[in-house]
Amino acid sequence: MSHDEKVSHLKTQIIRGRKESVPDIVNSLLKTGMEAYDIITEICAPAMSQVGILYQEGEYFVPEILMSAKAFEAAMEVLRPFLKDTEKKAAGTVVLGVCEGDIHTIGKNLVATMLEAAGFNIIDLGKDVPAKDFVRVAKENDADLIGVSALMTTSMIGMKDVVDLSKEEGIRAKIMVGGGPVTEEYARKIGADGYGKDAKEAVDLAIRLMEA
Numbered sequence: 623m624s625h626d627e628k629v630s631h632l633k634t635q636i637i638r639g640r641k642e643s644v645p646d647i648v649n650s651l652l653k654t655g656m657e658a659y660d661i662i663t664e665i666c667a668p669a670m671s672q673v674g675i676l677y678q679e680g681e682y683f684v685p686e687i688l689m690s691a692k693a694f695e696a697a698m699e700v701l702r703p704f705l706k707d708t709e710k711k712a713a714g715t716v717v718l719g720v721c722e723g724d725i726h727t728i729g730k731n732l733v734a735t736m737l738e739a740a741g742f743n744i745i746d747l748g749k750d751v752p753a754k755d756f757v758r759v760a761k762e763n764d765a766d767l768i769g770v771s772a773l774m775t776t777s778m779i780g781m782k783d784v785v786d787l788s789k790e791e792g793i794r795a796k797i798m799v800g801g802g803p804v805t806e807e808y809a810r811k812i813g814a815d816g817y818g819k820d821a822k823e824a825v826d827l828a829i830r831l832m833e834a
């Protein structure tokens with residue numbers, strides 16, 4: 623199989639939710655010298671976007687999405703160790719989670735992995751996290767940053783609660799937000815300290831906020 627064929631094969635297998643075949647293709651792409659980060663951003667993430675389109679078009683339902691999510695996770699399991707930088711660049715504690723009412727964890731997990739690779743200490747609160755938990759855990763751990771993820775227009779309103787509550791409680795952690803429906807403009811409107819459109823931007827932003 624040529625390199626291009628492997629790339630398109632991996633994308634197809636994620637879209638079809640064939641998790642069994644994923645590790646072998648990912649390993650063979652790594653052997654060709656493709657960077658783990660590029661495999662994620664150029665193949666795996668676009669495959670999940672395609673799954674979203676198929677769902678929107680009524681072609682896919684939740685069970686199909688879940689199979690694709692598992693195939694994506696199978697790729698991440700192979701790739702995660704390759705993302706770890708030996709030389710830690712940043713130091714800081716980030717409390718990370720998905721807004722209340724939202725169970726989309728894939729993007730948040732990717733952000734966590736990339737931040738960890740950049741040297742951050744991650745406290746992962748998981749999914750469906752109430753605003754008060756973000757703030758309480760940030761306070762208890764004297765966190766530098768709070769990262770809030772939301773994938774639905776209905777859940778992203780919870781981000782404003784995190785911002786408002788952290789101001790009320792006077793905690794020092796800066797707040798960064800991201801996820802499908804979130805925009806730079808929305809982040810500014812709710813008074814968050816920053817917005818990142820993907821995991822790479824999340825890392826750049828976190829480093830910037832630490833320096834500020």
Ligand code: B12
Nearest residue numbers: 674724725726727728729769771774775800801818820821
């Ligand atoms: C996978 C998926 C699911 C899976 C989630 C599995 C899991 N473990 O996460 C399952 C099947 C469970 C699911 C369920 C549902 N889903 Co869904 N799902 C998706 C899908 C197809 C892909 C999301 C994804 O993983 N993308 C890949 C990752 C890598 O990208 P990402 O999440 O955007 O993350 C990147 C950036 O956004 C950013 N980022 C993310 N978080 C953060 C945080 C910070 C701080 C920063 C800086 C950056 C950042 O960096 C990430 C990495 O690069 C999307 C479609 C789409 N296009 O997004 C729909 C989608 C999000 N789902 C949708 C819906 C409607 C649902 C359901 C209501 C369906 C239903 N009828 O039950 C339920 C909701 C359940 C709930 N209460 O949350 C809608 C939301 C529409 C809306 N209201 O806005 C979407 C957009 C599909 C659609 N087109 O209609 N879903």
